[in-house]
Amino acid sequence: MKIHEYQAKEILDKGGVPVPKGVLAKAHEEAAAAASELGGSVVVKAQVHAGGRGKAGGIRLVATPEEAGIAASELIGSSLVTHQTGPEGVPIRSVLVEEALEVDRELYVGMVIDGSTGGVVVMASEAGGMDIEEVAEQTPEKIVRIAIDPVLGLLPYQARKIAYSLNVASDQVRTVAAMMSKLYDLFLSHDCSLIEINPLVVTKDGRLLAADAKLNFDDDAMYRHRDLAELYDPEQEDPLEAEAGKFGVSYVRLDGDVGCMVNGAGLAMATMDVTFAAGTAPANFLDVGGGADEEKIAEALRIILSDRNVAKILINIFGGILRCDVVARGAVIAAERAENGMPPMVVRMLGTNADEGRRLLETSSLDVTLVDDLNQAAQAIKALA
């Protein structure tokens, strides 16, 4: 789960990690007032979950409260399109007005779950303020990575190693090391999946501040963090993805025209790949999950059809607990409800009650091509183009 920058900074502040002085504003008057309070020269930052805000014009450095008000009125209520969002962007409902920092250096520190070491890995780099993935790709030697043992935690020598690698002044080594320990404590206590401070700013007067902050939480641990779950902002999600989530359907919107409905994440990816290899493109990833009933299937198809790009449907079901006749009935229900009709379908069904499912589809009024395997599915989808 993602949260906004201002929320992340509140958590850091409470945890003892220094952040710039700032005020959240939901209207331009509030932004102007915040700017005067902070001394005039401020940064007005659009609060959206997507990264790449700076390049997209979502972060404005202004010199006066008036300018802060103007920047806020331009941002609030508009949508921000970044390289991480779709063409429609994400809505800006508030801005964070922060003191403008006199930056000496921009550093990077982060913590992630690492599958290879089976634990948390702490990362640091002197190349802060840049896309860390780019740094990792082009100059991997500029990133220091330390795997943390879950029993021992982040050891003092490791925290110092991070500080030394960042080449901070000798009187700041302790400060950085202490900050790393606090970040690690926050990572654990909040069930984070990611913490990124990019940049960690060293100001000209020698202060260290988390100028930007990204905190992601482990969705699977939200049941034990009711307070954090409340920070969820569905508006920042793709509306269809958020809706699918309510039905327990895992859906990711993509930009092709083949709507895919599959059971199982691996098979769903495989189905997308087959679609892709056939020279067509998937409109979505969709895993209906195990134990779906007719209603869930119908809802999954409704969500697929809500994407206007969808011109054909590919259903690939490996019946187990999920019965193929249930899928077929769900598809018929979805077609009855579809306002703009059901596009042609290619259906592959195997396993529990597959014959019954195929018979139901064959005798329905749906435009269905039944296929036996993935190769045939690819060819049939291509033929519909």
Place this chain on the structure above:
Amino acid sequence: MSILVDRNTRLLVQGITGKEGSYHAARCREYGTNLVAGVTPGKGGQVFDGDVPVYDSVERAVDETGANASLIFVPPPFAADAIVESVDAGIPVIATITEGVPVKDSINVVRYLQGKDVTAIGPNCPGIISPGEECKMGIMPGAMHKPGRVGIVSRSGTLTYEAVGQLTGLGIGQSTSVGIGGDPVNGTSFVDVLELFNDDPETDCVVFIGEIGGTKEQEAAEYIGSNEFTKPVAALIVGRSAPPGRRMGHAGAIITGKAARADEKIKALERAGANIIPSPAAIGVTVQQVLP
């Protein structure tokens, strides 16, 4: 022959009185698995499926039935506890089906497993099946499997069934099929399973199925390319068409950097001498060519 589970497997199911646990315990039994006990704290004394005793603790179940494998269906908040309970009771093979275990719990369990001679598959996995031994310890559809000499290891459930379906369709049987699970942090690794297949005289070739996210496939590639590993591999990576930064269902299936991409994993496996399966539709035919 097979790896991990066989005719000598005495299966225990943790969470046997729950909806999923009871359904799948019955399916495992139908397949031929020797189901000796169930465990649900507070439900000790009940009987499952006519004659399978239910116990309050794994320790008690092991003492009284000699159970030597545990299949776990308990809800996510209790999964870590259930796994460690089985480890401490001396169970050598554990498979956790439960989906949605907090990753911090998995990290602690994996750390606890270090240095112990235990195979703990999962969480969020389909389990293990050895068709020639008539032993199924998982949620896979049993009937489609066929006894044979091809080993399968995968991060995915239904995609593993797809692989089995294609193999069986071509008359190619399987020694053992193992799903290690789709979470970013899990117990038994690809390499652990590959080592077992390498040592199994009845496995001639291995189907390796990976996906985007993390670097587990690269670690497997390193082992496959080493002199230690001597068997032919047919490898499939799915998620070539997935965009970066978006989670594809599995908690671990997300492209967060270059190494997490499908093409990078395919390159690593190619360098290791694996036969790359060009499309998910071509698993069976690729194995046909690879089989010695």
